[in-house]
Amino acid sequence: MVKIGVLALQGAVQEHVKSLKAPEAEIVIVKRVDQLDDLDGLVFPGGESTTMRRLVDKYDFFEPLQKFAQAKKPIFGTCAGLILMANHIVHETTGHLQMVNMDVERNAFGRQRESFETRLSVKGVGEDVEAVFIRAPLIRNVGEDVDVLATYDGEIVAACQGHLLACSFHPELTDDTRFHQYFVQMVRESKETADDTLAVT
Amino acid sequence: MADRGTDRVKRGMAEMQKGGVIMDVVNAEQAKIAEEAGAVAVMALERVPADIRAAGGVARMADPTIVEEVMNAVSIPVMAKARIGHIVEAKVLESLGVDYIDESEVLTPADEVYHLDKSEYTVPFVCGARDLGEAMRRVGEGASMLRTKGEPGTGNIVEAVRHMRMVQSELKKISGMSKDELMTEAKNLGAPYELLLDIKETGKLPVVNFAAGGIATPSDASLMMQLGADGVFVGSGIFKSDHPDKFARAIVEATTHYQDYDLIGRLSRGLGTAMQGIEISNLDPSERMQDRGW
Numbered sequence: 080m081v082k083i084g085v086l087a088l089q090g091a092v093q094e095h096v097k098s099l100k101a102p103e104a105e106i107v108i109v110k111r112v113d114q115l116d117d118l119d120g121l122v123f124p125g126g127e128s129t130t131m132r133r134l135v136d137k138y139d140f141f142e143p144l145q146k147f148a149q150a151k152k153p154i155f156g157t158c159a160g161l162i163l164m165a166n167h168i169v170h171e172t173t174g175h176l177q178m179v180n181m182d183v184e185r186n187a188f189g190r191q192r193e194s195f196e197t198r199l200s201v202k203g204v205g206e207d208v209e210a211v212f213i214r215a216p217l218i219r220n221v222g223e224d225v226d227v228l229a230t231y232d233g234e235i236v237a238a239c240q241g242h243l244l245a246c247s248f249h250p251e252l253t254d255d256t257r258f259h260q261y262f263v264q265m266v267r268e269s270k271e272t273a274d275d276t277l278a279v280t
Numbered sequence: 281m282a283d284r285g286t287d288r289v290k291r292g293m294a295e296m297q298k299g300g301v302i303m304d305v306v307n308a309e310q311a312k313i314a315e316e317a318g319a320v321a322v323m324a325l326e327r328v329p330a331d332i333r334a335a336g337g338v339a340r341m342a343d344p345t346i347v348e349e350v351m352n353a354v355s356i357p358v359m360a361k362a363r364i365g366h367i368v369e370a371k372v373l374e375s376l377g378v379d380y381i382d383e384s385e386v387l388t389p390a391d392e393v394y395h396l397d398k399s400e401y402t403v404p405f406v407c408g409a410r411d412l413g414e415a416m417r418r419v420g421e422g423a424s425m426l427r428t429k430g431e432p433g434t435g436n437i438v439e440a441v442r443h444m445r446m447v448q449s450e451l452k453k454i455s456g457m458s459k460d461e462l463m464t465e466a467k468n469l470g471a472p473y474e475l476l477l478d479i480k481e482t483g484k485l486p487v488v489n490f491a492a493g494g495i496a497t498p499s500d501a502s503l504m505m506q507l508g509a510d511g512v513f514v515g516s517g518i519f520k521s522d523h524p525d526k527f528a529r530a531i532v533e534a535t536t537h538y539q540d541y542d543l544i545g546r547l548s549r550g551l552g553t554a555m556q557g558i559e560i561s562n563l564d565p566s567e568r569m570q571d572r573g574w
Contacts, residue, residue: 080344089298089300089320090296090299091292091295092298110536110537118357125296127296127297127321127354127357129315133317133532134320134532134536137300137533155299155354158296185355186355190377191293191378191379191380191404192374192402192403193285194293195282195286196282196283196286198281198483211292213292213296214293214296214357221345232326248291249296252292256363276422
């Protein structure tokens with residue numbers, strides 16, 4: 080049994096809960112810091128990154144979230160969630176939670192009228208993955224330790240750094256649950272490894 | 281292949297606003313205060329509804345200079361209002377690049393019979409509704425987001441409560457109906473049959489539904505969330521209060537943690553005076569904005 084949380088400060092939370100549903104997986108909505116303790120994995124949903132950051136600070140989530148990542152527990156961020164995870168944001172002085180070695184540009188495609196949907200090949204996840212881009216960010220650069228999972232028009236739109244997974248689009252807005260199920264599997268494997276380590280020590 | 285302006289892209293944009301507060305602003309300075317306070321979007325206007333009410337006369341789309349000023353000032357989405365049925369105002373706002381258009385009863389209607397065919401646009405639309413029939417007529421025309429009409433610019437929550445309760449109770453009724461009852465219900469509500477069928481199958485509205493029209497305090501925002509709103513619009517409630525910055529922050533927090541009454545109690549302390557309210561029964565029928573639209 081694994082327990083996966085969806086950070087519910089603002090944004091499309093229920094859609095993630097629906098897409099994460101899997102056998103032997105409990106999905107919980109996270110509004111308070113103390114809920115992080117017994118989670119095996121966490122999702123940062125899409126929404127408005129500036130709003131989420133303000134609420135992260137207001138409710139003292141900042142350090143606990145960084146510690147969650149340092150504890151090697153898997154995190155999956157979509158759109159605004161990806162922005163929260165990036166080390167650096169183009170045109171801004173500092174990143175938010177600074178977990179993933181990547182430079183991200185907000186609203187990289189333009190305004191809402193430029194938002195679109197398409198199908199992408201995502202490494203490890205599958206072909207023809209439905210991808211809805213809404214005022215989406217782009218990953219402009221990644222460090223050597225970051226694996227590029229998908230590109231659109233030559234630009235990086237999904238990446239993975241060890242246990243940290245991020246994409247610019249919204250798999251949660253579609254009925255295609257492959258990306259979320261890929262993450263659930265990451266959480267399962269991470270928990271098994273952690274349990275093994277615990278057994279050895 | 282990239283498809284723009286699809287239902288998923290337009291409705292998805294509203295999904296990302298859930299649990300958030302959208303604030304009316306009239307200039308760049310107010311837009312920045314709203315963004316700093318944690319608004320998920322701003323509505324760029326020439327006047328907030330309370331001032332539109334006070335000024336009287338015909339209320340129209342804002343001067344594009346104001347809309348552009350707000351768009352340049354913040355990185356969160358910017359919405360703007362067009363008059364009901366005013367095809368050209370809506371097209372102008374779309375070409376300006378606003379992220380959402382509100383076909384709004386706060387402005388003076390341009391067409392007494394027809395709302396816009398919102399499916400024709402790449403930009404998504406939000407529309408007001410007092411009941412499920414009105415809500416589904418707007419979705420049928422292509423609205424990607426709904427809100428209660430409430431009674432804008434009054435600082436009085438009673439109408440928004442009425443409209444939210446009405447939509448929620450009709451929603452429950454439809455969910456519990458058998459399929460053979462739906463066509464008659466569609467006729468009674470004046471709602472497209474296919475949309476009612478969709479509600480019966482999913483148990484929820486096909487688009488996000490926010491509360492609007494009379495929210496003036498953190499408790500008002502929390503109340504609307506408890507009644508089933510996905511988020512709230514605050515029009516005059518922020519910049520007509522004594523301390524806009526404090527009110528804005530408190531309303532954002534009360535919307536996120538709408539069931540945390542200790543927190544809402546703390547948020548409500550020392551906020552200063554909320555906007556001056558108006559008793560609905562004192563409004564002349566011609567001043568009732570919610571009766572505009574059909």
